[in-house]
Amino acid sequence: MTGNNRAAVSNGNKSVPFYEIKNLSIPSVPKGKVLVKAIAYAFNPTDWKHPVYGMTPEGAVLGSDFSGIVEAVGSEVEGLAKGDYVSGWAHGGYEKDIGGFQDWVLADPPLVIKFDKSQLDQSKVEPVGDSESRVIDNFEGAASVTLGLSTIAMSFTNQLKLKVNEPSYRDQYILIWGGATASGVLAIQVAKDIYGLKVITTASPRNNAFLKSLGADHIVNYNDKDVIEKIRKIGGGKIHFALDTISSLETFQLVYDATAGTNEGTVAIDNLLLLNPEEIKTDKSRTNLKFGKTLAYVANGEPTVFAGIPVAPDADLAADYGNFWYNILPGYLPKLRHSNLKVLNPGLESVHEGLSLLMDNKVSGEKVVFRADN
Ligand SMILES: NC(=O)c1ccc[n+]([C@@H]2O[C@H](COP(=O)([O-])OP(=O)(O)OC[C@H]3O[C@@H](n4cnc5c(N)ncnc54)[C@H](OP(=O)(O)O)[C@@H]3O)[C@@H](O)[C@H]2O)c1
Structure with a gap:
């Protein structure tokens, strides 16, 4: 295929400006991937962290979340076809030519959600500014949830080992630290609606x-x-699951302390930044704990290295994730709601504004999105 493929391409710098808008060729489609013509994009913290923390080589494309229309599918891909309405995410800022912020995005099928065409209205464009719309009914909304959903799918199915239709969950709590994060907004809904847990969040x-x-x-x-005392009182010794979506050393410790009242049964605690139990400073004598570490970058079934730490996927993870992704999630998509959207001007020129908003911590309970202008 010929034509323009504008992309936000890393120049290898660790500080602003760490990318330029360049014209790349439209990728050919490897046998296991799909090529998507992007319609909308969303920002994630990882989009600026990768370059700033020195993980981005020159030539990598920035960006993760996108949505659009499938243009071509590799010969080994099943379940996706030209013309499908999809959202997806890529491990942007990590290897040459790969990333979400480009006109034509190559995607791994396990990181793609296929939407029913009756759900996404191609002509419905979310207006620039703050939007309170919540259901996923257009491409901006679809772009805003996909990396988050992969993360929650991995955490809940493989690290916390949650089970669907488990009657005991009606009396058990999950603590979701950081309920207003993009991950938290999705985690609350999935924990409540799909797993039937009671939810405490911060x-x-x-x-x-x-x-x-x-x-x-x-x-x-x-x-x-007294945040910890309040949570422990609400939980009444029944907080059996916890996801720390912030995953600083401080919040990891707080989550640990907040679950300390649960003495009967097990407590599973997951975090999103590869923190280890060794980081916990208080009462290490608890024996009913299971610690997890979720890294969405291996959801495509391929090993990766994150912050110098090699992370390998495994068959259990693929099975747990795949069951959620292909069998449970599709039926739930019409009900799922996304964060408030902050809609920037169309076009890749908005990448600078979006990254700055996230880097400067100016995002609260919302997801920053923009539309392609091609
Ligand atoms: N491991 C993985 O695969 C993976 C995947 C996705 C994200 N992540 C990482 O997970 C973290 C969250 O990402 P995200 O995109 O979900 O977040 P986000 O939407 O960028 O988070 C913004 C929100 O963080 C909340 N917040 C800040 N400090 C907090 C604290 N101490 N306690 C509770 N809430 C706090 C704020 O909530 P209020 O407005 O209520 O103050 C704010 O609305 C990032 O570090 C990201 O890099 C990892």
Whole structure:
């Protein structure tokens, strides 16, 4: 295929400006991948962290989340066809030519969601500015959820080992630290609606009404001095699962302390930045704990290296993730709601503004998105 393929391409710098808009050739399609003509994109913290932390080689394309229309499928790909409406994500900023912020994106099928065409309206463009729309009914909304959903799918199925239709969950809690993060917004809904758990989450009070509407049973302000005591009191010794979506050393410790009242049964704790149990400073005598570490970059079944740490996928992970992705998620998509959208001007020129908003911590309970202008 010939034509333009504009892309946000790394120049190898660790500080701004760390990319330029360049014209690449449209990729040919390897046998296991799909080629998508992008319609919309969403930003994730990883999009700036990779270059700033020195993980991005010159020539890599920045960006992860995108949505669009399948143009071509590799000979070994099943379940996707030219013309499908999809969202997907790529491990952007990591290897040459790969990444979400380009006109034509190569995607791994396990990182792609196929939407029913009746759900996504191609003509419905989310207007520039702050948008309170929530259901996924256009390509901006679709772009905003995919990396987050892969992350939650891996965490819940493979690290926390949650089971569908488990009656005991009706009386058990999951603690989702950081309910207003992009990951948290999705985790609350999946925990509540798909697994039937009771949800305690932490967030700034301005996000309470939204998180409540998603199904959070209890929301505690993480800036409260007695945040741990409050969570333990609500949990009443029944917090059996926890996901730390922030995963700083401080929040990892707080999550550990908040679950300390659960003495009967096990407590599974997962985090998103490869933190190890050795980082915990208090009461290491608890014996009923299982620690997890979720890294979405291996959801495509391929090994990777993150921050110098090799991470390998395994057959269990592929089976757990695949079951959720292909058998459970599709039926839930019409109900799922996304974060508030902050819509930037169309075109890759908005990459700078989007990355700056995330780097400067100016995003609260929302997802920054923009539309392709081609
Ligand atoms: N391992 C993986 O595969 C994986 C995948 C995705 C993301 N991540 C990582 O996970 C982290 C979250 O990413 P994201 O995109 O979900 O986040 P995000 O949407 O960028 O998070 C923004 C939100 O963080 C909340 N927040 C900040 N500090 C907090 C604290 N101390 N306690 C509770 N909430 C706090 C704020 O909530 P309020 O507005 O309520 O204050 C804010 O709305 C990032 O470090 C990202 O790199 C890892």
